[in-house]
Amino acid sequence: MVGLSLYHGGYLSEVMRPAYLAVDRGQHEAADSLGYSFRQKIIRTVGPQAVHIGLPGYGNAIIYLIHNVALVMYIGAADVMATAHLVMERDYNQYQFQTYLVLAVLYSIMCLVAWMIIRGFEMRSPMATPKAASVKTVPMPSL
Template sequence: MDLQFDKIVPYIPFIVEGILVTLKFTVLSTFFGFLLGIILAFFKISTIKPLKWFGIAYTSIFRGTPLILQIALIYFATPQLLRYDIDPLLAGVIAFALNSAAYISETIRGGILAVDKGQREAAMSLGVPYRKMMWHIVLPQAVKKILPALANESIALLKESALVSTIGAMDLLRRATIVSSKTFLYFEPLILVGGIFYVMVLILTSGARYLERRMQVSD
């Protein structure tokens, strides 16, 4: 093997700058995906049939089609329909948030249904409005139960964020391919990016475990 890591040393700062892009993308996608997931979860447990049908149909569509197709539709097809260009990072955030919401909504729905019904009955007997009961009593308990699953979804988003390189976003993988095209070296920049992703996943995993322990202690 003829490995030449010394030749990519000058490009390391350029590659490392992609960390900020990757983290920005992951944080925004997770945040908006979580918010939309909560709304969809409430739709699915709603007694209003149109809302329930919408939530079920939404999840079915986004879980039943490839993520890369969803990214391509938003980045390439949306400008054709709406006559405007969309930033690659923004297109990626929208696609990942919409996709992630479908999975998160199922997780949250399961967490809500896992909360003891006695909690709801006690709140209703005290005259607590339904909306306040869900937001202040049921949902916080549900989140504690599903925290590991939410952490796994965030980790999956971080790793899958590399897909935005296919539409030109200057993330870690995109920068590695640019370096490869300039140096004609592929193993070295790609293994460097792989190591960076691995470290970020380890940090995120450790943070999730710490938060989980803190929430268990607070119980």
Template sequence: MIPELLSALPLTLAIIFVALVTGFCLALVVTTLRVRRIPLLSQLADLYVSYARSVPVVLQLFVAFYGLPLVAGLFEMGDSLSAAAASMVGLSLYHGGYLSEVMRPAFLAVERGQHDAADSLGYSFRQKMLRIVAPQAGHIALPGYGNAIIYLIHNVALVMYIGAADVMATAHLIMERDYNQYQFGTYLVLAVIYSLLCLIAWLIVRFFERRHAKYSSKTVAAKKTFTPSL
């Protein structure tokens, strides 16, 4: 059964990758709107985050699978959406809303003095975010971001309910074909696959955590040894 399961792994990885990238970009936009408190847009962003956090992920997948074709039909853009595309859209919306709740507290955790110092130097909002706030907020958000990736990998198993032929759906097809003779073995292989995916994600996040901590320690040491000239 292992070769058959591995044949469905590329689709699972593709859904994870698209949801990671799209959700991250969406979370950046939503977090910016929520932090800057732009009238109406901030309220809409809060409503979206509430939807992503409150509605079960499997229900969000059903909404994407059945709702998006209706919206596309109103604009004469077609009335069908593949299960794989619906999975990417649904999980991207979920991941973006969940990740926004990781980014926003990290942004607010940066001391107000850092913002004031950047403003006094004449930095624009974009420059302040990229040069001052983002490096500090990113280090704070890394553990939560790692958890968000792992939750996303777990929730990819739900795309089988809308017909996406991922690893989980392939495993169920194998068990039905073999009259459920090897259920334990099949689920054990699935557990190994998902565990390896989560382990890889954790190792990548851990690498960036250590790298940022090493860079921060060097920066602090340089500041301590620096003596301003009179």
């Protein structure tokens, strides 16, 4: 569990670092001119903008985390995959296909729910792109 936590902590830091660097330098200077400490600058000015920029990558990292949690079975921790192996052993490996099919559906549902939550946050973000319906097109003049 520690290894998985360190791996994903490093991965998430590499998602948020470029988002922090993508915030306009003028925002950093504006926070400095207001006399904000580094903590205030992160919480009030730069942090919220960086979160909106890094949200898609952060969502992908959450889905990777869901996928990688199945790996903890190999170190003896009880998770969904370990429970499935216990069920198959109880039934003498009779229902392997059905058990793995149920697991695939379960992981797909977990990833879909995570994707829908992240997508909802992305749509509420001020950095979201405008919808195609609101963009007006100008007809080309005929010759």
